[in-house]
Amino acid sequence: MPRLPLLFLVALLPLAAAPKPHPDTAGWQPLVAPDLSDANLKPGSWVWDQGMLVARTHDTLWTKRPYGDFILDLEFKVAAESNSGVFLRSGDTTKVLAALEIQVHESADSALYGEVGSIYNAKAPARKMARPTGEWNRFTITCRGSQVSLIFNGEEVYAVDLDDWKEARRNPDGTANKFPVALREFSRRGPIGLQGLHGKAQAPVWYRNLRIRELP
Numbered sequence: 177m178p179r180l181p182l183l184f185l186v187a188l189l190p191l192a193a194a195p196k197p198h199p200d201t202a203g204w205q206p207l208v209a210p211d212l213s214d215a216n217l218k219p220g221s222w223v224w225d226q227g228m229l230v231a232r233t234h235d236t237l238w239t240k241r242p243y244g245d246f247i248l249d250l251e252f253k254v255a256a257e258s259n260s261g262v263f264l265r266s267g268d269t270t271k272v273l274a275a276l277e278i279q280v281h282e283s284a285d286s287a288l289y290g291e292v293g294s295i296y297n298a299k300a301p302a303r304k305m306a307r308p309t310g311e312w313n314r315f316t317i318t319c320r321g322s323q324v325s326l327i328f329n330g331e332e333v334y335a336v337d338l339d340d341w342k343e344a345r346r347n348p349d350g351t352a353n354k355f356p357v358a359l360r361e362f363s364r365r366g367p368i369g370l371q372g373l374h375g376k377a378q379a380p381v382w383y384r385n386l387r388i389r390e391l392p
Contacts, residue, residue, distance in 0.1 A: 193331035204387035244365040245391035257377035267363030301333030
């Protein structure tokens with residue numbers, strides 16, 4: 177069998193995540209106040225418990241303030257079968273598919289690109305970075321115009337341009353998605369949300385150290 181060129185062999189390797197440190201968030205603003213006064217939520221659906229923001233129901237918590245370009249840094253941990261997510265710049269908080277959602281799971285759900293760290297139904301991370309159930313994970317999510325990137329436990333697992341999503345219900349790689357509007361048309365400014373207890377198990381999820389820095 178003839179030898180294949182080295183560059184061809186490299187091209188066959190899976191895309192690797194790129195090591196990248198999380199930022200120093202000293203001086204950043206908290207995403208949610210200790211009394212939840214700056215959030216829109218149903219009473220009792222989310223509570224602070226020993227420095228952790230904990231979902232009690234399936235209802236989503238939304239910031240009252242809309243955000244455009246920003247860096248959001250947070251930690252989360254999950255239980256077995258947990259299913260949550262971080263919604264970005266929602267154009268309509270009454271519609272789940274009106275915002276990008278960064279998946280927060282034990283591992284994955286049955287949806288296309290449903291594993292932890294994915295942009296739901298649109299983009300998977302370069303590789304699996306989730307720590308075992310019960311351990312804290314860290315996200316740094318950057319949104320600047322059409323650019324969205326995620327550092328997940330110390331590695332940048334994607335940096336995408338939403339303008340590459342030119343068609344409704346179709347991803348740039350040719351796979352189908354559920355979005356009735358092309359992602360390039362999504363709102364570039366809107367509230368940030370944390371999804372409550374989602375899925376059949378209604379398993380708990382915990383967030384802490386939620387800090388945000390708006391970008392000029």
